[in-house]
Amino acid sequence: MLRMSRRKNWKTALIHSDAAVPQDFRSLNTPVHRASTVLFHRAADASEEWNQWEHGYTYGLYGTPTTLELAARVCELEGGRHTLITPGGQGAISLIHLALLKAGDHVLIPENIYGPNRKFANHVLCRFGVDVSYYPFDAGASIDTHFRSNTRVVWCENPGSVTMEIQDVPAIAEAAHRHGALVVLDNTWSAGIYFDAFAHGVDVTMQALTKYIGGHSDLLLGSITVRDPQLFERLGETHQVIGCPASPDDCSLALRGMKTMAVRLKQVEQTALELARWLSSRSEIERVLHPALPSCPGHDLWQRDFTGSTGLFSIIFHERFNKPQVQQFVDSLKLFKIGYSWGGVASLVMSYDLHSPKRPAYGSRIVRLYTGLEDPDDLKADLEQALAAMVS
């Protein structure tokens, strides 16, 4: 505390106060530490190091204790050794690309990857001289033929975005490592819980914490977790200069969300399974793409590699339905709200129009559902009335 021989001017006191409050406050919650500037004890202590685990706190850009607490907890859940927090899931994706690839390298991406990941690869990486190519989502060990001498990174996403196919990650990892490439996984669907990325050969696992860890549709955050210290260095050095810090307020919300994640996950799993099974029996629905149902491509791999399922799945309407009818179904839903993202407490719906020759020909008959924490019977009734509105 600042002690001066004369009384401080009130304007100085506004900045450097002698006011004191009782110490030793103990609660169950992580405090929110907001800071750009971090104070050093002596000039000689000042450092611009980003790795605050190793060097102590140096600058708010690299995280405050709130950010690092979230990182440590995600790391614990995913069984990693180091975790970086980013301002969103897409931020984690771009950071991984930028940190692990350089001009002249080649990256392999599955056809069913999250759309903005593909966009980043096609629109940014290509401009910087990285070769980008796509492999079939069901490649498994046959991915071998897609490697080039300069392949450095192979992405996986399990299940794939919207079309929900499960990949054979261990077979892909085995081939990638034989070719000297790293395996990166988007592990968002499993919340980093139901798929053990490192046990299945993954080198870098990322999540949009926006979804299940945040859990309330009110924040955007991402995580990148690794076991290898050298990979952590490469990612951390890029994270430092990209200049995308996560807000400690958002990290605090994520830490709170995390505490209730077990009960939320259990409920969304049960509700999604109940509704997916019920939808499978409806004549309007040709196919339900839920990894825990045999109708989903890669279901056997889900059975082998996952320990549970979550709340996001897709349905394919029968061929007799056209786009306006499918949109009529979506518009008729009352509890399922139309919106992107998932993992919160409210049920959501989104229709798509998929016309890639490299993906199943679902066209505009595909609708993605996310089941939240509403009563399952109410959700079923909502789907039932929307199905009725569509055919009438």
Ligand SMILES: Cc1ncc(COP(=O)(O)O)c(C=O)c1O
């Ligand atoms: C599978 C997957 N990965 C990454 C992201 C990106 O996360 P964010 O919205 O936090 O940028 C999303 C968002 O929908 C996603 O579905």
